Amino acid sequence: MAIKHLEEYRDSEVSRQLAERIKKISKQDIRLMEVCGTHTVSIFRSGIRSILPDTISLISGPGCPVCVTAQREIDAFIELSRLDDVIITTFGDLMRVPGTRSSLQKERADGRDIRIVYSTFDALEIARKNPEKKVVFLGVGFETTAPTIAASILSVKQMNLDNFFVYSAHKLVPPALDALMSTDDTKIDGFILPGHVSIVIGTNAYQAFFDKYNIPCVVAGFEPTDLLQAISMLVYQIEANAPKLENGYPRAVTFDGNRKAQKIMHEVFKTVDAPWRGIGTILKSGLNIRNEFASFDAREMFEFEVPDSKDPKGCACGEILTGVKIPPQCPLYKSVCTPVDPVGPCMVSSEGTCAAYYRYHRDYENRGV
């Protein structure tokens, strides 16, 4: 279990040298977007902003899976939990996300059977042990989690279980990047591309996006030196006016990605237009279960009505997810919306930008605008 090698990527001397290099080459004021929520947290936890020069602003993007899940889907999860004989299984981050009228956490306090699991296979085990119940797994996440959920559906088919279902609200990263760049308000000079997602899809998956916008892109790992390395590569590209799509995480990410995972994902899921919180519907950016697997699809197998969904009033999550605003620019941030009493999902999820700002960032609140 020991992950000893990680220490190499947290080395203070290497970090110092990278920070020095960035300071030396960075001349223009630039805005870099880290797309992935795990990057956001790592940047805050390691204090990377505090060692970067003032020329560089890091903007968080739409990479927190819970945060980009549309309100209507959150409301659908809540309605599903209210059905008779249903056990909801979910990753923990979704519990506290406020829907229009309730949250899964509140539904659990009201007696609904909602269980936090660490993987879909734990959800499968619950289904196996409770044959009289219908177990629904709430599938949110990106290309990172989608293959394991696809694999669980394939296993269920083999196991002949008829009480396991998935509500798929999975999203794809490259179409979201495209949507971000085609928005007028977006001011981004370079992308720190997600590491985990890229392990699955490979750097090749961003090629069309890069060719279309010719914007600096570097895939990054999650340790402080990985991130500093990626930032220095981006700064170098920008200062040299030589945009590239580069792999800054070669110890894990390849050109083609994990083909087996991709195959499983495409076997079970089909690409559909999907609603993103704050961005709206993005063409071909979501994954729904294919018709061949409809008997495992909670969207198909359960009848329930989702009453009118409303995004929380005054909440700037949408603009924060697209990097147009940073949390201190939201009127609700810290006044009405806190981790104790969150209004929007970005304040709930451990990977949400607002929660990260609230937790780690009070000293430098105005930087990054």
Added chain:
Amino acid sequence: MSTDKILLDHGSGGKISHSLTTDIMLPVFNNPILSELDDGAIFDIEGKRFAFSTDTYTVDPIFFPGGNIGDLAINGTVNDIAMCGATPLYLSTGLIIEEGFLISDLKKIIKEMGIAAQKANIKVVTGDTKVVPKGAADKIFINTSGIGLIPKGINVAISNARPKDKILLSGSIADHGITVLTKREGMSFELSIKSDSAPLNHMVSRMFSASTDIHVLRDPTRGGVGTALNEIAEKSKIGIRIFESKIPVKDEVTGACELLGFDPLYLANEGKLIAFVAPDQTEDVLAAIKKDEFGKDACIIGEVIADSPGRVVMETKIGGTRIVDMLTGEQLPRIC
């Protein structure tokens, strides 16, 4: 969206639990002893100072590597009393047992409680047992309360941290939290990590033998070191700076935290203490902690600073800085 019901977050030991105490309990029981909100109550009776504390144990699973709910219940209250600077003397225990619970399991738990009491050199002098219908409680819950005597010349309190104090930690963090979390139903990986459940009263008396210039003692249980330091910063109206590279975390704990997305700063400890000590006494107190069987890995993790009162700042391993806030609710495993 505020809530009209109790959520699990209310029991996390973080900000949300804190609001339950300050909004609901304090206004009703309002008195100067309680409003200190220390690990235990401190008061005088006929010229002698006493510490009195209570705690209820609901840990799931009830048996885990390194201990069980029984020794945890003894050690936890012993430690709460010791953190008041007191020598723990007498404990009470109250058991709430679910119908159908195995008597052999009860025997195991009580046996461990006996061993823990002996190790801590305290006596369990009164108790109570209730059995509730199946489903009305989960297996077994234990309450322990205890009383201890504070020797003359000792004055520790959560509000007593002073500028320039050094901050000592008695060993590696998050061992108990990770042990219990990874043994819960639904988690299936094996670790050799054990809970650090241990009595700290002997360590505390060694420390006071070395110096009485110890200002704050705290055992960072629920909410972890991060939350404990925030409570001290807030109550003492001082700023705290800690160094990430100085905080001992076992490799396996770091690994499990990486996988699950937990921050070890917020995970529970059951056999560790934090001490705020006058700078010129630091080495003596550190040496005293290291002599104790549960303090071999003790170290200095930070200091009290003049600026930013109420705030905990951490210098990160890469030389950056960041805020260490109080835990908000239950820490939840990450999603990707």
